[in-house]
Amino acid sequence: MIDWLRQRWFDLMMRRHTIKHKLIFWFVWKLPKEVVEIATVRTWANATSGKFSCDAPQDITVDQALKRWRSEDGGDKTIKRDEVYY
Numbered sequence: 001m002i003d004w005l006r007q008r009w010f011d012l013m014m015r016r017h018t019i020k021h022k023l024i025f026w027f028v029w030k031l032p033k034e035v036v037e038i039a040t041v042r043t044w045a046n047a048t049s050g051k052f053s054c055d056a057p058q059d060i061t062v063d064q065a066l067k068r069w070r071s072e073d074g075g076d077k078t079i080k081r082d083e084v085y086y
Helices: 002-030 033-047 064-072
Strands: none
Touching: 033 064
């Protein structure tokens, strides 16, 4: 009985995450290409600035860029939204 409940709980949690990810991907695919491009440039700039400013953009991988984006160490935290120029 306990194993059945544990398996059912696991199935429910997996289904919840799957639905969440499907909604996120649906939304992302609807975004304009310009928005995605700006987000990509911003992520890559963050990955090569701050603590990681000695790294060249062509030397890092997508995985490294995303890890640096999620970390507190990467990027220039002094730039405010109104100071960013494109």
